[in-house]
Structure formats: C-alpha cells, structure tokens
Amino acid sequence: MNQNAQQAPQIFDMRKRSAKFERSANRLKQRNETSFIWDHIANEFCERLESIKRKFNNILIIGPMAYYIDKLISAGENAIEQNANIIIMNNSAAEDELPYDVAQFDLIISGGTLDSVNDLPGALVQIRRILKADGLLIGTIFGSGSLSMLKSIMMAADNTPIRPHIHPQIDIRTMADLLVRAGLKLPVADRDTLVIRYSNLFTLVNDIRDIGAGNCLSGPIHPMNKTSLKRAVHKWISLQEEDGKVSETVELIHFNGWAPSPDQPKPTKRGSASVSLIDALKSNNNI
DSSP states (O other): OOHHHHHSOOOBOHHHHHHHHHHHHHHHHHHTOOOHHHHHHHHHHHHHHHTOOSOEEEEEEEGGGGGGHHHHHHHTTTTEEEEEEEEEEOTTSOGGGOOOOTTOEEEEEEESOGGGOSOHHHHHHHHHHHEEEEEEEEEEEEBTTTTHHHHHHHHHHOOSSOOOOSOOOBOHHHHHHHHHHTTOEEEEEEEEEEEEEESOHHHHHHHHHHTTOSOOBSSOOOOOOHHHHHHHHHHHHHHOOTTSOEEEEEEEEEEEEEOOOTTSOOOOOTTOOSSOHHHHHHHTTOO
16 A cells, blocks of 8 residues: 555545445346446547547556446547557556556546545546556546535435535546646546436435445445435425426536656746737627
C-alpha cells in the first residue's frame, strides 16, 4: 500500500464496494439486461474515442465499462490498435492501490468508480504514474448533485442522529482541480445531468442496486426498519407531482487528462492574445 493511501481516511469499505459491484453484475446478467446509466456513460466514452486521432496500444479499463469492451473497441477503431493489449482491472482492486508498472498504459478508461475510492487525489496520481508520456485518462464519476431527492427521503426516514446511507460526492470544480494537482495536462471536466422520472420508490432503489451504488461506507450498515420505511414512503408521496411521479437527478462528471509530454501543445502566455475577449463580445452585441 502506498503512503498516501495509508494516510487517507477510510471512508469506504473496499470489500463492501467490490461485493456490490459483483452483485450488480449478477443482477443484470440474470435478467440479460444492462443498466441505462452504464449505457449512457459507455456512449459518452464512445463519442470521445471517436474524436481521438491518435492510436492506443496498451489499455486499462477500470470498473463496469469492461462489460462494454466490444462497443468501446468498435467506436474507437481509429484510436485503438487492432491487436491492442487490453487489461481489465478486477472489481476487488482499489484505484489508490494500482498494481501496475510505471508508464505501462497509453489509455486508461474509468467509469463510475473513482468517486468511491478512499484516496481520490492519490488514485489520480497513481493513474498518471502508470500512464506513458502523452497517455490519456478518460473517466466519469457521479457528481455531488446526484440523488438529491433520495437523500431528502433518507433524511426524513431516519431517526436522530441521521445515519449516512449515500456516500459523499465531489463537484465539477473539485474534480478539475484534482486533475491538475495530479499532474495531468490539458484537463477537461464537463457536467452531464440526467433527470429520471420514477413512479415508484423501489424502482429507483433497484436502479441504484443495478449499478452497485448502494451504501459501501465503512462501519456498520443500519438497514431501514418498518417505521423508517413508512416515513420514506410518506416522504415519497409528498414529493409526487401531478402525474404521480417523482423526478430524481443523476449528475455525471466526465473528465479527460493527459500524462505530460514534451510534444503536447502549450497554453498561450497571458497577454499574448491579439483580440480582447470583451471587444469580441461587444462586436457580437453580446454585452
């Protein structure tokens, strides 16, 4: 274990997290289905791979995106070498304890797992370490705006003191800052908000289980008793709109970052622009 991971607070139980991912995969396999949230993230990765003009030969796929490997390869036919070496990271491994060599990969794809790692800054540093020069990280995490309705239901259902059921999440600005701190170049972070309409609280809970996003916090789990469940259902009813449905939000933060390379384009020096942004906006009658 690296020194940073030892010092990081143990917010998440990695065994719980691994078990939830395994159970979610089994749930979907038994129904011969995929999760619409994973589908959405995989489609986003495909679009990004389609726009890349360089070739990748050594690739690491972290998390549930491994189930979309054929789709990713097809979308990235112009970016992924035909006989590329592709490694899929086991769900039992943690991103802040990566068991790979320095400069081993030129592309790393991580979808929906980095937000539940104990040392996210350390994980990003390790990802940069195992990327080759000019290697690319593309990823997605669940952002801080996710499941706001469910959070309010859990708070209404709990007795005092309020127990945590949903793990803490980060916002887009923090994610962009962490990419820079990790030493990744040309960082990009975008927000993508999904609004999903539910007619039943338990359908929402099942969707969360399908992506393995349940409670994997360290410490004991406190299942809801009958009284708490009644409070939760009562709160759900109070949130229903005219059609009997409730809107839930899933915020996705998509991000890219490149390992440093002397051949990468450099940012333009401040003050070197030939046209003022304010003047340009004025000329378009925008201000």
